[in-house]
Amino acid sequence: MPELPEVETTVRGLDPVLRGQRIARVQLHRPDLRRPFPDDLGQRLTGATVTALGRRAKYGLIDTDRGDTMVFHLGMSGRWRVDPSELLPHDHLVLETGAGRRLALNDPRRFGSVDLWPSAGLSTYPPFAVLGPEPLGPDLTADHLAAALKGRSASIKQMLLDQRIVAGLGNIYVCEALYEARISPKRAAGTVTRSRLQRLVEAIHLVLTAAIEAGGSTLRDFARPDGELGYFSKQFQVYGREGESCGCGGIVRRYVEGGRSTFWCPKCQR
């Protein structure tokens, strides 16, 4: 389930396989995911050496010595499989390094994307141009949220899913962060008090950091790039727990807004 912690975990898993390595071969098994691959993707990657890996919001970044960055998004169901013994359905793109390691980008639903963009101008990559601050960076502050949410009648849940407000939170971690901050997901964003926004910033930090430390959560089809399982140590407090009891004595409830499930405790989240 690629939200920010899962992408971060993925990038950390890819780093030792790719960094400093030459890309010897690129196989494309279809021309597109959600968008077409760049026409010259294989040509521009083949023979290039990976100089660094990184992450912006839910996007993974693979820099090469040719001045290109391969920008990938895992969508809903994407993951990288490291050194697969055999290729499986939905292994749409395969990289092979000079050292003989193989990486397969598997994405059944194909909501992901792969692009190439000049490394020096990544801020002009169209999907990045509209992104808000990194949730774990210095720019996510109560000040920023107060300004961005001022006067907004949409729910705080909806606003936190908006990548222009904060870049990298998805449905699960928004639910978890709002629970951690004890803020009702239904509250109009513009009415969340300043002290509660501060608490929210801290909750976002806590929830994301814990998830990254746990190696990213595993939900159904997500696996760490090396395929290792069993690192799902960070339990969700509310997500997927409808009907279970909250520590406060309340019951975790679920409702649907904007087509997405929200899990929360109506007793202690206000």
Place this chain on the structure above:
DNA sequence: CCGACAACCTGACGGC
């Protein structure tokens, strides 16, 4: 500008 909603896809699961 804002908010609601559909669309893009496949797979897993529960009910009958």
Place this chain on the structure above:
DNA sequence: TGCCGTCAGGTTGTCG
């Protein structure tokens, strides 16, 4: 066993 409806981590475009 098998069919069908429902739901899933995200993003983007359209419509009112």
